[in-house]
Amino acid sequence: MTTSPRLSCFKAYDIRGRVPDELNPTIAYRLGLAYAERFAPQRVALGCDIRHSSRSLLEALALGLNHGGSAVVDIGYCGTEEVYFAAQQAGYDGGIMITASHNPADYNGMKLVRENAIPISGDTGLRDLEAAVAASTAEPQGTPEIERVDMRPDYVAFLRGYVANRRIDPLRVVVNAGNGTAGLLIEALKPHLPIEFIGIHTEPDPDFPNGIPNPLEPQNRQTTSDAVIAHGADFGVAWDGDFDRCFLFDEQGRFIEGYYIVGLLAEALLRETPGATIIHDPRLTWNTIAMVERAGGRAVQSKTGHAFIKERMRAEDALYGGEMSAHHYFRAFAYCDNGTLPWMLIAALISETGKPLSALVDERMALFPASGEINRRVADIGTTIAAIEQHYAPAAQKIERVDGLSIEYPEWRFNLRASNTEPLIRLNVEARGDTELMQRKTEELLAMIDTTSGVTA
Template sequence: MLTSATTSYQPAAKFDPITISSFKAYDIRGELGVNLDEEIAYRIGRAFAQILYQRYQAAAQTQADDVATLKPAIVIGSDIRHSSEQLKQAAIKGIVDAGVDVIDLGMSGTEEVYFATSHYQALGGIEVTASHNPINYNGLKLVKEHSKPISADDGLAEIQALAESGQFTTDNQSGKLRLLTDKSAYINHVMTFIDTDKLKPLKLVVNSGNGSAGPVVDLLVDKLAQADAPIEVIKLHHTPDGSFPNGIPNPMIEANRVATQQAVLENNADLGIAFDGDFDRCFLFDEHGEFIDGSYIVGMLAQAFLNKYPSESIVYDPRVIYNTEAVVEEHNGKAVISKSGHSFIKQVMRDSGAIYGGEMSAHHYFRDFFYCDSGMIPWLLTIELLSITSKTLSELVTGYIAAYPSSGELNFRLTTYDAPAIIDAIEEKFSSQNPNKSTLDGLSLNFGDWRFNLRASNTEPLIRLNIESRGDQPLLAAKTQDIQQWLATQGAVPA
C-alpha cells in the first residue's frame, strides 16, 4: 500500500551557478562535504526529473514514443550509509519541486530500483549509494525509462549541465511523494529464475557486509523455506549498519574475504556468498573457502543458461575472454563481446537479445531482469546448478581455471605518464610479434597462446591489467612478471 511521507530538506531561494565535480562516466560519486552534499543532491534530483518529465510531455503530445505510456513518477531508494537518507530526501525535494511524483522504496539495493523503475512503469530511478567506496563517500546511480542506463554521452552530461546552472523551470505543480517499502513483487520476480523443486540439501554462508543486502536475503531465505527447499543459511555480518563495524563491504579486497572464508571452513559449508554495499555484485567462495574469480563465474552461468536455453547469445567484456568464449562455443551459444561497463553491456544485450551478460568484476546481467545487473540472482542460480549437477563449486570451475589461467585484475597508479601514452607504448613494445589487436576497450593484444588487456579505469585514476593463457601457468607467470616490470619503468606502480 502506498502511503504519504515527508521531506526535510529546504533549498535556497535562488540557484547560483556552481561546478559539480562528482559526475563520473556512469553515475555520480563524491566525497561528502567536498563535492557531494544535500544542495548537490537536490540539484541533481531536480535536473533529472525536469529533463525526464519534459521528454515525457513531448512524447505524450505525439504518442510516438513508448515514454508516453509511462507514469510521470521517479523511483528512489538508498543504501544503509548514514548520509544516504539525507541525500535521498534532498533529491526527493528536487524531484517533487520539478512537478514529478516520487515512489520512495526506503532502504534498498540498486537492483531494487532497477526492478521498481520497470515494474511501476516510472520515468526513471535513483539509488543513493557509494557501494564499496570509503565511508566518507556517497553517490547517486541513475536509470531512465525501462531501467535503461544513463551515461555521460547519453543524458548524464545534460543532467550535470542543468544541475550546475540551476536554471530550473518553476511553473509546475509540486509532485506527490509516496512511500512503498513492500519488496514482495521484487522478491517474487527474483525467485522465478530458479526451480526450487530441483534444490538439494546445501549449507550456505551469506556475508551481507552490514550493507543493504540483509533484509533481501531474509526474504529470499523465507521463500526457500516456504518451498521446502533444503537450504541452510548461516548469516554473517548480517545486520545493516552504516558505520560498517566489520569494514566497508568490498570483497574485491583480499583482507575482506577472510571472514567469509573462515565461516565456510568452520561450518563445513557448500558455498560462500558475499556482497558489496548495495548488493549489485555477488562474490562466490567454493566449499574450500577459495574465492572464485568473477571471469570463471561468467563461464559457469553462461553454461547454466545455455543448458536451459540453447543457441542464446551471451555477452561478455574483453578483459578476460578465453574461458567464456570456449564455454559458449562448446554449448552452441552465440558469443557477443562488449566494452566493459554496465551501460555498454546493457545496450549490447538489448541489441543482441542476449539472455545473460557477465563481467569479471562480478556484475551479472539478465534479460529477464530488464537487462539489468543483480547480485541476488547469481547465487540462486548457483545453488540450482550445484543441485542439478551434484557437483561442488570447485568441481564446476576447476576445469575452467586449469584450461584458462588468468592473473586476476592488477591495478596500477600512474606517477609519470598518462594512460593513453602507456597504452601506445605497450602496443609498440609488442608490435614486432604481430599480435591480434583490439581497441574495443583499452588495448587487447592476443598472441594465440596468451593475451592481455590494458585499460584505463572509468572511475579511478588507475590502469588495469589482465593477462591470461591457454592452459600454461608458467607462461602466464612469466608474461605477468614481464609486463609488470615494464610498467614500472613507465611510472606505473601497483595500487
C-alpha cells in the same frame, strides 16, 4: 564554442563523490530538478543504502523531483537491483539509487535509470544532467512529498519465480553482507528457499565496523573463506555495499574469480535457451568464448562497464551478460545487473549436477589460468599504455582497442585499460593451459608498467 563546467561527482556512468564537498543535498536537489525536466517522469522510485548521508540526499533529490513535477516513491533501504526492479513495474517512469557501493564511508553516489530500468549514462543523458546541475543556482526549500512503498515482497516473488523450475537442495550457504543492505533481502528470502544461511555482518551499519564491503580486495575475503570452512558450507557469497556485485567462494573457502562464473552461468543458461547471445567484456575472454561456443551460443564482446554492457544487451536481445568484476546481467531482469540471481543459479547448478562448486570450475581454471585484475597507479595512463603497445605489438597475433589495449598471442593475451572510476590502470592476463606462462607474463608486464609509471614509491 564554450564547454559546460564539469562536476567531479559525475563519472562515466553514474554519480559518486565525497560528501559534502563533491556531493551534497544541494547537488542532489538540482539533479532531481534536472532529471524531472529532462525525462518528464510522472513517478520515480528512489532507494538508498545505509550510509549516514543517504537519507538526506534522498530527501533533497525527492524535493527536486517534486519541484520538477514528478511524484516520488521511496522504497527504503535496499540494493540497487531493487530500484531497477521498481523501475520495471507499471506506473513507474524511472528510478534512482543513492549508494556509493564499495567506496569509503565518507562517499556517496547515485545510479540512475529511466522507465524499464534503461540506464542513464554519459551519452544517454548523464552529461546533459551534469550540465544542467552545474548551471543551476536553485536552492532546496521546503519538504518533499514522498510516498513510501515496501516493494521487497514483490521482488522476492520475482526471485522465487526465476528459480521455480530449478532444483535447489537443502544447502548450507555462508552469506557476507559486509554490513551493507544485502542482509535485508536475505532475511526476506529465508522462508522461501530450502537453504540454511549462515550470516556474517548481515546487520546494516553505516559505520562499516568490519571494513568497507569490497570483496574484490583480497584482504576482505578471509572472513568469508574462514566461515565456509568452519561451517562446512556448500559455498559462500559476499557482496559490495549495494549488492549489485556477487562474489563466490567454493566449499573449500577458495575465492572464485568472477571470470569463471561468467562462463559457468552462460553455459547453464544456454542449455535452456540454445543459440542465444551472451555478452562479455574484453578483459578476460578465452574461457567465456569457448564455453559459449561449446554450448551453441553466440559470444559478443562489449566495452567494460554496466552502462555499455546493458546497451549491448538490449541491442542484441542477449540472454545473459557477465563481467569478470562480478556484474551479471539478465534478459529476464530488463537486461540489468543483479547480485542475487547468480548465487541462486549456482545453488541450482550444485543441486542439479551433484557436483561441488570447485568441480564445476576447476577444469576451466586449468584450461585458462588468469591473473585476476591487478591495479597500478601511474602518472600518465596514456603514456604507459603506449609504451606497452610499442613493446608487445610487433609480434602480436591480434590487437584490439574495444576497451583500452588488448594484445593476443597464440598462447597468451592481456588487456590493459584505464579505470572508468578511479585514477588507476588495470591489467588482466590469461593463458591457454599454462599457469607458469601466465604468471611470468604478468610479472613481466607489471615490471614494465612500474618502470614507465612515473610514480615514485
